[in-house]
Amino acid sequence: xxxxxxxxxxxxxxxxxxxxxxxxxxxxxxxxxxxxxxxxxxxxxxxxxxxxxxxxxxxxxxxxxxxxxxxxxxxxxxxxxxxxxxxxxxxxxxxxxxxxxxxxxxxxxxxxxxxxxxxxxxxxxxxxxxxxxxxxxxxxxxxxxxxxxxxxxxxxxxxxxxxxxxxxxxxxxxxxxxxxxxxxxxxxxxxxxxxxxxxxxxxxxxxxxxxxxxxxxxxxxxxxxxxxxxxxxxxxxxxxxxxxxxxxxxxxxxxxxxxxxxxxxxxxxxxxxxxxxxxxxxxxxxxxxxxxxxxxxxxxxxxxxxxxxxxxxxxxxxxxxxxxxxxxxxxxxxxxxxxxxxxxxxxxxxxxxxxxxxxxxxxxxxxxxxxxxxxxxxxxxxxxxxxxxxxxxxxxxxxxxxxxxxxxxxxxxxxxxxxxxxxxxxxxxxxxxxxxxxxxxxxxxxxxxxxxxxxxxxxxxxxxxxxxxxxxxxxxxxxxxxxxxxxxxxxxxxxxxxxxxxxxxxxxxxxxxxxxxxxxxxxxxxxxxxxxxxxxxxxxxxxxxxxxxxxxxxxxxxxxxxxxxxxxxxxxxxxxxxxxxxx
Numbered sequence: 001x002x003x004x005x006x007x008x009x010x011x012x013x014x015x016x017x018x019x020x021x022x023x024x025x026x027x028x029x030x031x032x033x034x035x036x037x038x039x040x041x042x043x044x045x046x047x048x049x050x051x052x053x054x055x056x057x058x059x060x061x062x063x064x065x066x067x068x069x070x071x072x073x074x075x076x077x078x079x080x081x082x083x084x085x086x087x088x089x090x091x092x093x094x095x096x097x098x099x100x101x102x103x104x105x106x107x108x109x110x111x112x113x114x115x116x117x118x119x120x121x122x123x124x125x126x127x128x129x130x131x132x133x134x135x136x137x138x139x140x141x142x143x144x145x146x147x148x149x150x151x152x153x154x155x156x157x158x159x160x161x162x163x164x165x166x167x168x169x170x171x172x173x174x175x176x177x178x179x180x181x182x183x184x185x186x187x188x189x190x191x192x193x194x195x196x197x198x199x200x201x202x203x204x205x206x207x208x209x210x211x212x213x214x215x216x217x218x219x220x221x222x223x224x225x226x227x228x229x230x231x232x233x234x235x236x237x238x239x240x241x242x243x244x245x246x247x248x249x250x251x252x253x254x255x256x257x258x259x260x261x262x263x264x265x266x267x268x269x270x271x272x273x274x275x276x277x278x279x280x281x282x283x284x285x286x287x288x289x290x291x292x293x294x295x296x297x298x299x300x301x302x303x304x305x306x307x308x309x310x311x312x313x314x315x316x317x318x319x320x321x322x323x324x325x326x327x328x329x330x331x332x333x334x335x336x337x338x339x340x341x342x343x344x345x346x347x348x349x350x351x352x353x354x355x356x357x358x359x360x361x362x363x364x365x366x367x368x369x370x371x372x373x374x375x376x377x378x379x380x381x382x383x384x385x386x387x388x389x390x391x392x393x394x395x396x397x398x399x400x401x402x403x404x405x406x407x408x409x410x411x412x413x414x415x416x417x418x419x420x421x422x423x424x425x426x427x428x429x430x431x432x433x434x435x436x437x438x439x440x441x442x443x444x445x446x447x448x449x450x451x452x453x454x455x456x457x458x459x460x461x462x463x464x465x466x467x468x469x470x471x472x473x474x475x476x477x478x479x480x481x482x483x484x485x486x487x488x489x490x491x492x493x494x495x496x497x498x499x500x501x502x503x504x505x506x507x508x509x510x511x512x513x514x515x516x517x518x519x520x521x522x523x524x525x526x527x528x529x530x531x532x533x534x535x536x537x538x539x540x541x542x543x544x545x546x547x548x549x550x551x552x553x554x555x556x557x558x559x560x561x562x563x564x565x566x567x568x569x570x571x572x573x574x575x576x577x578x579x580x581x582x583x
Contacts, residue, residue, distance in 0.1 A: 023093035025053060025100075032110045032150020033057070034211040036168045039108065039150045044088075044100065051088060052108075052153075054167040055098040069097050069169060072142070076166030079140050083133030085153050085163035101153075101163050109152035109160075109200070116234035117203030120241040121274065126152070126160035127197055128267045133162045134189060135260035143185035145170060147192035148212050149199060190257050191216055194248025195227065201237055201245060202229060219251065226251045240270050243462075243469035252449045252459065262471070265438070269473025285479070288434045294335070294483070295328035295433050296380035297372070298394065319368065320356040320415070327394050327422060327429070332371045333359045334419070338488040352493045355415045386436045393432050396527050397425035404523035406562040407554055409515055421520035423497040427480030435472065442467040442476075463502070499524055508551045515552070522548040526563050 020027040025042040028050065032039045040053040060066040070090070077087035077099070089100040130152055134144065144151075146168035153161040192212045199205045206227045209215040218225040227249040229242050237245075244266045250256050257263045307322060323329050337359040338352050353359055360368055379387030401418035408417045432439045445467035449459040461467075465475045477498060484494045496513055500506060500521040509515060522544060529540040541563060545556040 022053065022096075022098070023091075025051070027053070031108050032148055034146055034148050034213055036146045036213060037148070037151075037164065039148075039164070041103070042100075047088075050103050052085070052101040052103050052163060053098050054101065054151075054164050055096060056167060056169045058169070059095050060097065060169060065169065066092075066095070066097070069166075072170065073097065073099055073166040076137070076142055079137055079142065079165070081133050081136045083129045083159050083161055084137065084165065085161040099164075099167055103153075104155055105157070106153045106155035106161075108150045109154055109196070110149040112154055113149065113200060113203070115203045118200050119235040120201065120238055123197065123200045124241065124267050124271050126154065127193075127200070128264055128271065129159040130162050131193065131260045131264040131267065132159075134193065135264060137162075137165055138186045138189070138260055141182065142166065143182060144168075144189045144192070145185060146213055147189050147196065149196055149205075149210075152196065186260070187256070187258060188216065190260055190263060191219070191249065193260070193263070194245060194257070197245050198227060198229060198249060201235070201241070202233055206249065219249070221253060238270075238274075239466075240273070240469040240473055240475070243466045244270065244473060247445070247470035254449065255445055255462075262441070266469075266471055266473040270469075271473070273474040273478065285430065285434055285483075292380045292434075293328070293374070293376045294331055295375075295429060296378045296382075296390075297328050297375035298326045299378045299391070316357055316360045319360055319365070323356045323360075323368065324415070324418070326372075326375075327397060328375050329372055330356060330419065330422065331426070332375065333363070333368070334423070335487045336367065336371060337362050352489055354419055354493065355413065356419070357415065380433065382433070382436060386432075389436070389439075390429070390432045393425070393429055397422050397429060400425065400520070400523045400527045402565070403526050403562045404520045407522055407526075407548075407552060407558065408519040409552060412512070412516060412519075417516050417519050420496055420516055421523050423480070423484070424499045424520050424524055425480075426483055426497065427476035427478070430479055430483065431468070431472070431476055438471045441471045445470060465501075496520070506547050506551050518548060518551050522552060522554075522559075523562070526559060529563065 022040070022042065024046060025040075025044055027040050027042050029041045030038065031041055031052070034057075036057055038053075038055050038057060040055075042051055042053045043049075044051045056069075060069050070092075073090045077090050086102040087099055088102055091098055091100070134147075137144070142165055144162070144165055146164065147162075148164070151162060151164040153163055155161065195206045195212050195215055205212075205215065207215050207218055207225055209218070215227075217223060219227065228246055229237055244263070247255060247266075248257055248263060257266075323333060333356055334353075353362065363371070379390060382390060401421040404417045404421035405414040408414065431442070442464070446461040446464060448461045451458055462470065465477070468474065468476045480497060481494055484497055489497070492513055496517040497520075498517070500518065506518065509518070525544050525547075526541070529537050529544065532540055541559050542556055545554065545559040549555055
């Protein structure tokens with residue numbers, strides 16, 4: 001007989017959830033797991049509060065392995081850093097080792113990440129904090145071995161913290177020296193953290209694999225998968241942050257970050273650039289500039305200063321030539337003469353000063369002498385090899401200045417366009433001087449990567465902008481712009497010292513400022529062509545001529561002769577004699 005619908009059957013009694021214990025700990029919730037570790041939220045009756053329990057997925061296979069685990073775990077528990085989770089206890093229950101951590105008022109990252117991910121400005125601060133702790137541990141001789149999203153502790157107040165050091169059973173000993181095994185383990189940790197940052201921004205784990213270690217095993221050199229941040233994330237990812245995270249997980253091992261400190265420096269650079277109105281890049285330089293100056297005096301600076309002492313006030317043109325031989329002194333003159341103090345004595349609304357001759361008029365011979373004597377002697381704090389590298393880039397900038405004089409439209413001051421071409425290299429030169437190691441990293445990232453397998457094409461290198469984002473967290477052009485603002489240059493001049501981006505079209509312009517900017521930018525591109533293999537240079541010069549030809553009224557022969565250093569007078573003579581075609 002069918003029961004009446006109005007008769008309600010009694011609801012079944014709720015099934016009591018089984019209480020699980022691990023020794024004295026009551027296991028409340030599994031927070032995360034991988035192939036190698038587990039992280040539990042547990043209640044500790046001894047202290048009357050919730051703690052985090054991290055343990056390997058399996059018992060140590062033998063007594064030696066158990067002893068090695070205890071030794072590593074105790075070493076990890078003694079490392080004290082604000083960005084490393086506080087260890088309450090290292091113990092073993094039923095031959096199963098564990099580490100108990102103070103939870104406080106915090107949750108693990110894996111529980112806070114939603115499908116939309118996090119905006120970059122929210123992710124970067126905690127990522128930098130965790131990297132501080134990871135770098136500290138690596139420098140103390142400990143690798144993590146299984147860095148997962150559940151290993152990042154996100155407190156209500158205070159820095160984010162990393163837990164799990166010493167928890168995973170160490171892999172079988174690598175063949176070779178212990179130092180190499182440690183280096184490989186720390187590099188794997190950095191790659192793992194790159195995947196954690198990727199997950200945080202994208203809102204889902206890379207390769208849809210929640211276990212970071214298993215995702216790593218699918219990346220080169222062990223696998224063939226590629227991890228890149230997509231363009232359809234819920235929150236837009238700034239180009240600089242995209243470059244940082246993509247470098248951390250790059251398919252080319254040689255392009256990845258080698259240690260946690262290098263990732264940290266890039267993130268801190270990005271945070272400073274984003275967080276300081278209009279002058280973020282300068283925060284990276286101000287302390288160093290106060291102690292070692294913007295650039296050191298070029299070799300022979302003392303002799304030039306001595307010559308200036310003997311010069312007469314009326315010989316400004318000759319003195320300007322002496323100043324222009326020294327890029328650091330030329331920049332110092334531009335800084336001094338465009339400062340608020342000097343500009344204040346000029347008429348209101350007066351134009352910036354962009355020639356050394358006019359700077360000498362304003363500062364006087366004594367001002368020039370003081371500027372020369374204020375420079376740090378060559379090569380400043382650099383070693384000899386770094387000094388050679390900086391000198392090569394200074395010579396490149398000076399060559400660009402000479403080519404810009406050649407290519408400038410008729411009627412424009414050659415000294416102005418020379419200085420603009422120099423100042424378009426301001427960011428490059430400052431990075432070479434103040435961040436020489438980072439400059440070498442940027443250079444390596446810009447080089448093409450050899451094919452990983454026979455028959456594959458060579459992989460292009462990164463752009464200068466992308467490489468500088470990945471290393472410094474800011475682009476080199478922004479450093480030059482920030483220094484220009486620091487000098488007091490107005491927005492018109494700041495645009496003139498900004499090179500035309502490689503991908504931007506070049507349009508003919510009727511303004512004097514834009515024509516000068518284009519002349520300097522074209523000259524710098526001509527100099528860059530010299531870095532290419534000889535077989536690629538003719539086609540590259542042709543592209544430069546086509547790119548700027550209509551705006552500057554120049555052709556391929558003009559660009560070729562400028563690149564060869566043929567003087568404009570000699571070029572005119574060649575044209576008249578009909579020999580330009582053989583040049």
